[in-house]
Amino acid sequence: MxxxxxxxxxxxxxxxxxxGLIFQSSDIYGGINGFWDYGPNGAPLRRSVEQAWWKxxxxxxxxxxxxxxxxxxxxxxxxxxxxxxxxxxxxxxxxDCKKRYRVDQLDDPKxxxxxxxxxxxxxxxxxxxxxxxxxxxxxxxxVAYLRAETCQPIFxxxxxxxxxxxxxxxxGIAQTGKAFxxxxxxxxxxxxxxxxxxxxxxxxxxDNDSMDWFEYWRQERWNFYVNVLGVxxxxxxxxxxxxxxxxxxxxxxxxxEFPFGWGEIEGIHHRGTWDMSRxxxxxxxxxxxxxxxxxxKESFFPTVVETSCGLDRICLMLLCNAYDEDxxxxxxxxKDEDVRVVLHLPFRVAPVQIAVLPLSKKLEEPAKALRADLxxxxxxxxxxxxxxxxxxxxxDEIGTPFCVTFDFxxxxxxxxxxxxxxxxxxxxxxxxxxxxxxxxxx
Ligand code: GAP
Numbered sequence: 001m002x003x004x005x006x007x008x009x010x011x012x013x014x015x016x017x018x019x020g021l022i023f024q025s026s027d028i029y030g031g032i033n034g035f036w037d038y039g040p041n042g043a044p045l046r047r048s049v050e051q052a053w054w055k056x057x058x059x060x061x062x063x064x065x066x067x068x069x070x071x072x073x074x075x076x077x078x079x080x081x082x083x084x085x086x087x088x089x090x091x092x093x094x095x096d097c098k099k100r101y102r103v104d105q106l107d108d109p110k111x112x113x114x115x116x117x118x119x120x121x122x123x124x125x126x127x128x129x130x131x132x133x134x135x136x137x138x139x140x141x142x143v144a145y146l147r148a149e150t151c152q153p154i155f156x157x158x159x160x161x162x163x164x165x166x167x168x169x170x171x172g173i174a175q176t177g178k179a180f181x182x183x184x185x186x187x188x189x190x191x192x193x194x195x196x197x198x199x200x201x202x203x204x205x206x207d208n209d210s211m212d213w214f215e216y217w218r219q220e221r222w223n224f225y226v227n228v229l230g231v232x233x234x235x236x237x238x239x240x241x242x243x244x245x246x247x248x249x250x251x252x253x254x255x256x257e258f259p260f261g262w263g264e265i266e267g268i269h270h271r272g273t274w275d276m277s278r279x280x281x282x283x284x285x286x287x288x289x290x291x292x293x294x295x296x297k298e299s300f301f302p303t304v305v306e307t308s309c310g311l312d313r314i315c316l317m318l319l320c321n322a323y324d325e326d327x328x329x330x331x332x333x334x335k336d337e338d339v340r341v342v343l344h345l346p347f348r349v350a351p352v353q354i355a356v357l358p359l360s361k362k363l364e365e366p367a368k369a370l371r372a373d374l375x376x377x378x379x380x381x382x383x384x385x386x387x388x389x390x391x392x393x394x395x396d397e398i399g400t401p402f403c404v405t406f407d408f409x410x411x412x413x414x415x416x417x418x419x420x421x422x423x424x425x426x427x428x429x430x431x432x433x434x435x436x437x438x439x440x441x442x
Contacts, residue, residue, distance in 0.1 A: 008259040012323050013189055015341060019398050021045065021319070021351070022190060034186030034194030036312070041351035041398045044379055046197070046315050048349045049229070050176050053199045053311075056224055057174050064172035064201060065165050069153035071146055071178055072134065078145050080282035081152050081275065083129055090123035091184045102184045130180040130194075146180035150198045151306060155275045158204065158302075159288040169291055169302055170205035170213060176311065188260050190312040197311035202271075204291070204302035210270060213305045214250055218268050221254060221307050225265070229314070230346040231321060237262065247272035254309075256317045265317060266309035273301035318345060322399055343399030344422055347441040352381040352400040354438060357391050359407040367406040370416070370431065374404075378438055396421055401441065404434070 016022040020039030024031035038046050058066045078084045090103040094112035096119050103109050103123045110118055130146040133139075147153065154173045161173050176199040186192050205213050225231045239262075241251040249270040255262045280289035280301070292299045322343040347353055354374055358367035361384050371382045381400065383391050388405065395403050405417040405426075415430045418437070429437055 008320070008323065009189065011341075012259075012319060015323070015343075015397060016042070016189075016319070021398070022315075034183055034192070036190050036193060042315070044351040045318070045345070045349055046311060048379075049314055049318070050197070050199065050311055052228055052348060053224070053309075054174075054176065056228055057172075057199075057201050057307075061172075063167070063170065064174050064203075065161050065167065067154060067157060067161060067173050067175040068177065069150075069157060069175060071180075072132070072144050073147060073153055073156065075144050076282050077152050077156055077279075078129060078148070080278045082278070083145070083148050083152075084127075087129055087148060088125040088127045089184055091126045092123050093121045095119040095121065100184060105185065126182075126184060128181045128183065130182050147178075148181055149179050149200070149308070150175050150177050151200045151202055151308065152275070154200065154202045155279055155289075155304075156283075158276070162291075169293075170203060170209070172201050172203040174199075174201035176200075188258070188263070188316075190316050191258070191260075191263055193312060196313075198308060199311055200306065200308045202275075203305040203307075205305065206300075207273070207303040210303040210305060211249060214268065214270050217305055217307050218252060221266055221268055221309075225254065229318065229349070231256070231317065235321060236265075239264070245271075245274070247274035256313075256320075258317070258320055263313070265313050266307065269306045269308065271304040271306050273303055275304060276301040318349060319343065340393065340396055342396040342421060345399035345401070347401045347438075350399045350401055351379065352395065352398060353378040353402070353441075355381040355383055355391070355395045355400045355403045357382075357388060357403050357405050358384050359388065359405060363406050363408070363410070366411065370404070370406060370434075374434065374438075377435060392419065402438065 019041055021042040022036050022038055025035035025037045026032045054066070058064050091100055092103050092109070093100050094115060094117055096117040097112060097115040099112060099114045106113065110120065112120060129148050132144055132146060133142045134144045135142045154175060158173065176197060178195060179198045180195050183192055183194050186194055203213055203217060222236070225236060226233050235257045237255050239253040239255050244251055249272065251267065251269045253264045254266045256265050276289045280286055283289065289301065290299045291302045322345045324342050324344055326340050326342065327337040356367055356371040356374065358364060364384060368382060371380050374380050383394065392403060401421050403419045405419065407417065410416050414432065415428050417426050418429050419426045
């Protein structure tokens with residue numbers, strides 16, 4: 001990864017904790033490496049991105065069905081998928097400073113990047129699957145795994161979904177949910193976590209048009225980031241895989257330029273018939289793993305095109321892209337200008353979309369009534385503590401696009417002042433037009 005900018009990352013991590021976006025899990029015990037909690041402002045951000053994905057990938061399409069499978073599946077699922085035997089990274093330990101590394105992340109695998117020592121252990125393979133036990137006996141026979149990717153249950157449930165929905169090829173199955181990987185070196189805030197959310201769609205098709213579908217989904221996924229989430233296209237790039245799995249015809253990642261360098265957000269993969277044929281081999285349930293074409297009377301393994309992204313990485317991308325500092329006039333005695341920290345989050349995903357701020361506590365009743373009306377349609381906040389300037393700053397820091405100020409004139413003219421986070425311009429809008437005004441922002 002090139003172009004590191006740790007300062008911005010440090011500021012973002014501090015802001016996320018201070019403003020209840022994202023903080024260490026188990027903070028009072030010193031945290032647990034690779035696990036993150038989403039606070040009162042982070043949870044709505046993550047949920048709204050997930051909802052935007054679900055709407056775009058499932059609800060707006062006739063040919064994609066939704067699924068919500070369990071985190072723990074039959075252990076044979078992970079045997080068939082190859083995770084039990086092959087899902088590993090090589091790691092090495094520095095004997096001097098005791099730091100541990102993933103060998104493929106070292107520029108020089110013979111030198112410790114922390115202390116410069118050459119005293120590193122021989123690389124050892126380390127399986128990333130998280131193990132647990134199901135039932136009261138804790139022995140090898142009762143081992144189960146927390147899923148390492150959300151797509152495997154999709155393959156296993158293929159025929160149940162097909163029958164229930166009467167779908168014919170080509171069609172997709174999508175799900176969002178937790179995945180777990182015992183990463184050797186969690187890093188870059190939530191970018192590489194040990195527990196994270198994936199959003200995956202497996203598109204089942206015939207082999208002869210699978211590359212057309214690959215191309216279709218590649219464009220669709222780019223459109224999602226640029227047109228739905230508003231990520232600038234020049235901060236995204238394609239990264240084609242040079243080395244392909246033996247069964248794959250193509251694989252490409254979408255990368256974002258993080259402050260610490262370019263990093264993968266999503267992979268679009270042609271998976272051939274690999275997964276379905278492996279589950280057939282291990283389950284012996286041929287009819288569940290193959291597709292029977294009623295017209296040709298042929299039975300065959302469907303070819304799969306996958307779109308796979310990480311929800312936490314998308315949220316991190318949105319936060320990095322949104323973070324900004326500018327100067328704003330202040331009424332503080334000792335200075336004219338103050339640094340304003342602002343998150344330019346899109347309206348669709350902002351934790352709070354509209355904050356209602358009464359100019360005086362005496363206006364609490366009508367201002368709260370206005371907030372109650374707006375919260376039926378939007379994520380809202382109400383704040384009457386401190387100067388109006390301080391309240392704007394608080395909302396800017398969590399990325400609230402609009403503040404609605406209710407003043408004494410509002411009682412007379414039934415209008416409020418809307419302050420725009422990005423332009424800081426103010427406009428007077430009749431209360432009766434507010435819903436229409438904000439609905440146009442989505
Ligand atoms: N089913 C294919 C699959 O899981 P992957 O490239 O291993 O492919 C897909 O993961 C996406 O999941 C990545 O592009 C990334 O956004 C997210 N992801 C993977 N490992 C992650 C981790 N340790 N922490 C956060 N997100 C992760």
